Amino acid sequence: MPEFIADHTESLATLAKQKIAEFNALHWDASLRQPLGLKKLNDAGEVIAVLTGRTFGNWFYLESFWLDKQYRGQGLGKAMLVEAEQIAKQRGCRYVLLDTLNFQAKPFYQQLGYQITWTQLDYPFDGGAKYFMQKTL
Template sequence: MYQLKADNTDALNSALRTKMVEFNAQHFDAQRVPLGYKFTDEQGELVAGISGCVFGNWLMISWLWCSDVARGQGLADKLLTALEQSAIELGATTAQLDTLDFQAKPFYEKRGYSVKYQLNNYPRSGTRYFMEKPL
């Protein structure tokens, strides 16, 4: 007999993700190829970085971050350009990302991204934008 139990742990979340990835892999003809770039300072400390993956025709951008001291120096633009170029070389034709209303929507719009849909009142009073760009 099955038993319903509450489990609010990261371990359950991780196990479910693993199971879904295994299930989905049976139906996809593509593998995720991780990509990332970073800038470090003289001490080797991370000051800016970007990560994502190519999955078939898609560049899926996960994270783009710049430290306060690195902002306004063009590092984010260089990171995004490098990631997009690597994705194109791997066959990606479209880039996808999400950003919040207080993050980088104008930055992405200036670089050709457009909002495909948005979640209003996220998580309560903000907006989460899902954006795409042809590569």
């Protein structure tokens, strides 16, 4: 039976990502992957909204989207997401993919045309759920 060495370090995780990237480079040009980010500042210069992700080929992967609680429900989040979708579309993307937890923004995304494609139940614990959602641009 082979013996394995436990290594829970960030450097090992980085090495794994590097090795996968090297393999993937044989099949596609990862340099075509572009970051996409938007932020909104208040009058004091503080960040009140931030959206980040990346575009690659036909897809925009929306990785993180946060809006300060006091600015929710005023159309700012919708406007920011629509702008990000437009940037993705200009880059040639046809689809958006994101995930959201049961206590986060599923209804918000559904109102904007996102559909649940898969649900990871009991994530991260019993009773929780992670929703993988997508939208055609």
